[in-house]
Amino acid sequence: GGGEGGGGAGGANNNKMLTMRVFISYTGAGTLENVHISVTPSAPVQCQQDSFIVPTLVGGADAPVIIPVTLNTPRGGGCIPANHTVSIIAGYNTCSGEPRTANCEVQLPLTLFCTVVPPVKNASHKVTLDTNRMPPQLTSLFEEVIMQSPGGAEHAAAGNVISFQHNNGVDVTIIVSKNAGRFRLQSSRFEAIWLVLQELVKRLHNYFEADDAAPPPPPGQEPFKVSFQEALPLQDFFGIVDRHHAVRLKHAANNARLGNRAHQFRAIQKRLLMRFKDKNPVPLAHLDSLLEGTFHQINQEANGMESVQETLSEIQATLAAAVQMILLLIQLRFGIGEDGLRTLRSYIAPVVRDTLEQGWEEWTEVAVTNLLKTILSKSGASLKDGGGGNANDNQPLAPLQDTRKLKKHISVVCERLARGGNLLSGPPLE
Secondary structure, three states: OOOOOOEEEEEOOEEEEEEEEEOOOEEOOOEEEEEEEEEEOOOOEEOOOOOOEEEEEEEOOOEEEEEOOOOOOOOOOOOOOOOOOEEEEEEEOOOOOOOOEEEEEEEEHHHEEEEEOOOOOOOOOEEEEOOOOOOOOOOOOOHHHHHOOOOOOOOOOOOOEEEEOOOOOOEEEEEOOOOOOEEEEEEEEEHHHHHHHHHHHHHHHHHHHHHHHHOOOOOOOOOEEEEOOOOOOOHHHHHHHHHHHHHHHHHHHHHHHHHHHHHHHHHHHHHHHHHHOOOOOOOOOHHHHHHHHEOOOOHHHHHHHHHHHHHHHHHHHHHHHHHHHHHHHHHHHHHOHHHHHHHHHOOOOOOOOOOOOOOHHHHHHHHHHHHHHHHOOHHHOOHOOOOOOOOOOOOOOOOOOHHHHHHHHHHHHHHHHHHOOOOOOOOOOO
16 A cells, blocks of 8 residues: 655635645555545644545556545644654555555645745844855745745745745745855744755755756766855754743643642542531531632642643744754754764654653653764764663653753764764664
8 A cells, every 4th residue: 555645735714725635556466445544744734634444445456546635734823843744644454354554754845834925134043055056046946835925926026035934924034145155044033944944955956956967067067065064053952942841840840739739629628528427517617718719729720731731832843843953954064964864863853742751851861862872972882782771771761950961962962973973873763
């Protein structure tokens, strides 16, 4: 089994909408029954229907089964996307009854997340990319995004500057220096740049690869290269890490207070019940008033917990996008290939999930420490050599009270990469 995606973007009400067609075919012999299709997008993308059942799928059929899937993102809200792919999984049983799955990932178009707007000049976060070629017009690189944006052709008429606006209103601007082959990306928020940065690098490579393929190539011309020569903006990234960790601590403190109030409420209830069951009634000693006051405190703590939970969800998305941003810059700064980047992502993951006891900081601290002891150790030991293990590997992770050690270890990773560290010395973590 398998699937492929494609479609077109459009708009309705307050949402941007896209219809994706999923093609499903089976190359084996026989006929599959009740094939379950699951579609999982990443926030802020939503799926109107995320599960489907294909009653029968004939093996070797000439025409695939086509399922239309409607995706949408909210206009004027949502978060900066930390991932612009959608995962499609097909689950089925073979003719002999064995369970099997097939999956694929589809990259969603930039138009689902961004709109071209009039150029925005002022920004607090800036990164500059260097290339070894004369840059093309931005209008040719982002032609379909411009065409699908209201007034896009007018907004991008200058040719050397283009501004994108995420659905939540945050702007990202690209300014190209025609003579120096430099691209500057800027925004009011650090994490907002990553998606446009990745898209720009991908489109530049596609443009020049197609250009180089056209014969004859100029004599002595080097392969296209894009790089980031500035110092890594680790402080911007660490600021977001600190904010996320602070919200997690506040969330844990609120949860503890709510638990204490609930415990107090139950204790008062028990005492009141004992008074009511007593054959010789005694005064309540204001236990009823204390019960009512505790009940109001529980409501206040619960409302505060909901507010903190919303803030935590927002900063989780912000941190995930910031991790994507810093990983891209590390790749461009040190010339890391896709395999090396995949390894680094397995240690510094752009996936942020938190529990009350553990979260992104604890897991990343352990992973980065292991990375420094194995692949990026001074001796170059690999995981196959058994490096990095200790007697406490199976012990639960202790919550971090601060992020100083984590930030120091991430900085050391960057230092070792700058000195020529190789991320392909060992296998990536699973």
